[in-house]
Amino acid sequence: MHELLEDLKQARRGSTIRQVTRGLTLPFRAARFLKENKKLVPFVIVPALINAVLFAISAYLLLTNAGDIVDWLWEKPVVDGLLSYLLIVLWYFVYVLCLLAAVVLSYVVVLVAGGIVASPFHDFLSEHTERILRGVDDVSGPDESIVGDLLRSIGSSAFIGLMYASLMLPILLLNFIPGIGNVTSTVLSACVSAFFVALEYTDPTLQRHGVKLRDKFGLIWDNLPLTGSFGLGTSLLLWVPLMNFICMPIAVIGGTALGIALEED
Template sequence: MSKKSAYYMANQESDKQVDVDVRMPPIGEALGEAALVSPAGEGSSAPGEHALLKRLRIARDGSPRAQAIAGGLLPLHALRLLLANLKLVPLLIIPVLINMALFAVSIYFLVQYAGQGVEWLWAKPAAGGALEQVVLVLWYVVYVLAILVSVALSYVIVLMLGGILASPFHDILSEATEKILLGTEEVQGTGLSFLVETLRSLGSNIVIVLIYFSLLIPVLMLNLIPGLGTIAASALGMMLSAYFVGLEYCDPLLTRRNTPVKRKFGLIREHIWFAGAFGLGTNFLLLVPFLNFLCMPIAVMGGTAMGIVLLEGEEGAEPPQ
């Protein structure tokens, strides 16, 4: 081959290469790439994220009513998430066994002592005239209400104590749930060893439970006032429990993101309609037969989703890695 022919063929190859390099991509591909790199709009989901996070972001920025509805229904969404990801089931075994054991102890003490406790606080009035009959009817109403509230509060105590006993397993389940929700294989961690992380999480749970009981005891003392005291204690006890259950089950995610204890309480307080309704919805789930045994793992999964969205809502918060 002559030098002239070789030079001509080299120029042809160069022209082809230039033609390939400057060719524009199809419109659909260009728009798709732009969508991937453009900033996410309000309430939007990043590629690979679970749709549940988008719904929770919209609710977080919505009205108190929207927040309360979304928070109250979050345990059911967490149950659906579990059923769609059965690979998580092995992570539930030990928390469920702990839950069942605590329930058995709770039911035993309720059956043995709940009625006696109510009668000790307010002795059953004797039947007599019209006024005594009215008081007796009121006593029965208060008695039934006190038993129901005792059942609900005992279940809440099971949740809180279970959070301590099952803390290492909740951390593992929470991290696996976060990976599913964010659609990633790696999530932001503390950078600490497993043992240190476990002790740190356990310490955080103990602090939360101690604060809960320190506030619950004065509320329960209201039961010493017959009638109205029991009603007030019931209402305040349920509100307090809703707050702390919401905090307790957001805690694995918040601790993993190095959120200070004071800030954890602040986050729940600032989003009380949202997180409080989640805690209340979790409490009601305890009353559903069979589902109550899954309540702790479901609460961990729901709390993980809640924690992600609450931290994102902070001004200047960085998106999770």
């Protein structure tokens, strides 16, 4: 058994502080694991390219249309007095909020769409990672056709992604409430992202082991100090330029180790 997996199992039985520490640092240890096991690199390249393309497309479309969205919601005031100047300042404030919301929404799009599109590649990476972590040659789950297993994996990722998006969209709208709305949106989005990122990247392993969707939610919730900190650390890395393109495959590696530790008592 690899030391990374053994450490996570011990952390799960340890104190809350230890769980949070191990969860936050898991993405970095997963990156080191990838560096030590270069045969996994081919399984990382395709998902990284998919993430880069999706982020570029979504960010471009959302940012270039942010002005039109603001105009649709509120036509830019015409300068004809002191009040109009104040309204223009407020209009630009709303415009900046829309730009920020567009960036955040691009992040959500990458998480949701990237998780679905790259799901088959994540499964391959997760399976090969588990082989190394366990030191075995076969980690296949219940007998099922390749097509059936692929469809089940995509379906699970799609369901998790859509649930995440359905929660995030109303949270983003809170940004239009001055003051407390921005703070509330930031806190809620961080909490929701942490939970669903942990769920998304442990899912390939848990799915392969035949864990039901309801039980997946239960495992994440019951081990929240460990899983939530992993999700939070991974979410923060997604905001780092260039790093975010390879963050998802690294998260799959970390999520695989975490999923095994959660699923095994």
